[in-house]
Amino acid sequence: MPQLSSGGGDDLGANDEMISFKDEGEQEEKIQENAFTERDLADLKSSLVNESEINQSPNAAAVRRGQQSEQRGFPDKHREHLDGVSKQQDGGMYKSPAYPGYPFLMLPDPYLPNSSVSPSSNKVSVVQQSHGMHPLTSLLPYGNDHFSPSPPHLPTDMSQKTGVHRHQSQDLSGYYSLPPGGVGQITPSMSWFPHSLMLGTSGMHPTGIPHPAIVPPTGKQDHDQYDRGMYVKPQEAKREKEPKKPVIKKPLNAFMLYMKEMRAKVIAECTLKESAAINQILGRRWHALTREEQAKYYELARKERQLHMQLYPTWSARDNYEAGLSGVAGEKSKADWGKKKRRKREKQQDSNTDPGSPKKCRARFGLNQQTDWCGPCRRKKKCIRYLQGGGCPSPTSSDLSAIDSPPSPSPSRHHHHHHHHRLLYQRPPSPGCSPPPPTSPPTCLSLSPHTPRSHATRLPPEQSTANKRGDLRQLAAKPAHTHLELSSRQTNSSSTALSAAKAAGLSLKVLSETQ
DNA sequence: TACCCTTTGAAGGTA
DNA sequence: TACCTTCAAAGGGTA
Incomplete structure (x- = not known):
């Protein structure tokens, strides 16, 4: 949730810790720690002032842990806090x-x-x-x-x-206005x-x-x-x-x-x-x-x-x-689970093909140049820029990591991206899709899956990982021929061509795919 | 009929 | 600590 955590008002990556709202308690801490949240969420917080006293406990995480450990002995501190919460809530939001x-x-x-x-x-x-x-x-x-x-x-x-x-x-x-x-x-x-x-x-x-x-x-x-x-x-x-x-x-x-x-x-x-x-x-x-x-x-x-x-x-x-x-309970059957496990193994196997690289944006650019980090690095995730130890693409594309491919990622990764975009293009929304609102990026899938640059700085790195996840799933589900084709093309392409492809909004990929 | 796909975020597990 | 995996909703598509 980059948007909320972009430290200092710059792009999301600024503070990886921006994983705000991860937990009430953590969030609270983050909010206090990050200038961004102070400013950008000032309104929110002010509007939540009543509740902040209630829900945003000093340490919500502790609250949960306390709750979970409550069965072992709910801390009096939490109890007191919650009692207070109850009282406050009684007179507050839940009265309606x-x-x-x-x-x-x-x-x-x-x-x-x-x-x-x-x-x-x-x-x-x-x-x-x-x-x-x-x-x-x-x-x-x-x-x-x-x-x-x-x-x-x-x-x-x-x-x-x-x-x-x-x-x-x-x-x-507290939530239900019961007497403490x-x-x-x-x-x-x-x-x-x-x-x-x-x-x-x-x-x-x-x-x-x-x-x-x-x-x-x-x-x-x-x-x-x-x-x-x-x-x-x-x-x-x-x-x-x-x-x-x-x-x-x-x-x-x-x-x-x-x-x-x-x-x-x-x-x-x-x-x-x-x-x-x-x-x-x-x-x-x-x-x-x-x-x-x-x-x-x-x-x-x-x-x-x-x-x-x-x-x-x-x-x-x-x-x-x-x-x-x-298999006792749950929506997922054993078979489903087995399939997922299988898919998981496939993913792992695929990932094993990636040598990985010790290089990371975090290490290379340092904290002072977080804007140059790739999305995953901003989230303290696996760097996608140096996966193959290759050159570093334009940092400006880091936020488009979802679509940007690493300079010379493994074929499998290319495959993932490839399939991702193939789906984007081959399964477009119906023609009846209305244009996006002025303030919104294209709501309908367009030829350019890129999020507009204007939004790039706010694009959460999650997009990158999420797409990767999706791509990985597609990898397991889709035939590989297109992947191979693209991989060969890309591996034979110069970094310049790749950069151009990026600049073109993946049109190159699409093109290569349709060829 | 059951699963897939697709998205982001949260949580838990693992190394 | 970093990374990975799973699940949450939804419903048409697919095998």
């Missing part, structure tokens, strides 16, 4: 019935009318209503469908492994009550308020996404002596939140339906957002994570991994 659902009970002030960021300007608004979802669903990463009535056995299942214990609901008391201390006496299973009680969602069984993040362990989520209210169908629960563990989904990150909101818009504008293409557009739009705009989503995501932590103190992302591994 306008947010009758998790997690956006926690909607920050910026999303309130009197905030510095007006709701109208706030893109974090109603999303996917077209899908018959609650107007706030867009802000409800887990969807309001999770609040469908009657999940009966919740306590039983929830008290099982996945850390769905609710005895940390003293934390929730009152919730603390609630049993793990009972701690769910605050949800329904506080939400005032009529018709919901007090005990049946499922958390949106929880989905039935079986079945494809896509098919039951609007019926996830039930962790396990009663009949199934009865049938199965050992009900499958519910799957607690990961909290949505900022981009996911953004996607949920903007997807409908993109679909409407571009008449696209293919999610892959839509997501590409969304990714570009995401980079086109201003820092402030992105900050909203990061803040939402932060709160989302925070609430998720509080709801599932012992939950770990690993749980879902393990779900796939064990």
Whole structure:
């Protein structure tokens, strides 16, 4: 999340630490450490002032750890803090019935009318209503469908492994305006009550308020996404002596939140339906957002994570991994997992072909020339510029690392990039795609996958790695002939030609591919 | 029917 | 510490 962390107002890379919002606590620290956040997020923070006292605890990370370790003994310090949080929240953001659902009970002030960021300007608004979802669903990463009535056995299942214990609901008391201390006496299973009680969602069984993040362990989520209210169908629960563990989904990150909101818009504008293409557009739009705009989503995501932590103190992302591994629960079957593992191996095998290089932008240019770093280096990731120990391309392209190819990367890497762009070009959005907004980069995939230079400085290095990931996946999935062709061409090309290709926005690659 | 694709970000694991 | 992998949403496409 470069935009938020670009230190000193320059490009994102300035401070790698800019991985802001990585964690509430970390974020807080980063904010304090980085001048950027102080300035660029001043509005955000000011708008969040009320909440900052609440959620941006001195050390949110510690809060989580504390929560997780709470089962071993919740630190009094945290308890006090959370009590304070509860009190503050009681009189604050959650008093409004306008947010009758998790997690956006926690909607920050910026999303309130009197905030510095007006709701109208706030893109974090109603999303996917077209899908018959609650107007706030867009802000409800887990969807309001999770609040469908009657999940009966919740306590039983929830008290099982996945850390769905609710005895940390003293934390929730803050979010749900429960009297401090009152919730603390609630049993793990009972701690769910605050949800329904506080939400005032009529018709919901007090005990049946499922958390949106929880989905039935079986079945494809896509098919039951609007019926996830039930962790396990009663009949199934009865049938199965050992009900499958519910799957607690990961909290949505900022981009996911953004996607949920903007997807409908993109679909409407571009008449696209293919999610892959839509997501590409969304990714570009995401980079086109201003820092402030992105900050909203990061803040939402932060709160989302925070609430998720509080709801599932012992939950770990690993749980879902393990779900796939064990095949006991989770959306991923063993077969799926095996495929992923296979793909993983393929990736590793492919990466092994890359000799790698000790050289790094970080080391070569130093901190004083971070602007010359490649994207990954800015993120303290693997340098893509010296992968092959080759020459250093124009630093100006570093931010376009997603599309820029390393000077002379391994064939495999070229392959990845190649396929990436091939997809871009061969699977363009429908012609009905409307032109991008003035302030946005092309929303529709154009011949130049490059993000406009004007945005380059804000382009998160993640784009690079993300594309690499995508390319790697494509590598595993796509035939290699085009890759070989491109590789040969590129390997025979001079660095000048490559530079020209870059300058041409990869047109060379496309051309070579179509030849 | 199940998986793929595609995006960014977060988290966890590994060396 | 750096890097890698997986998962989160979404839904048309594909085998």
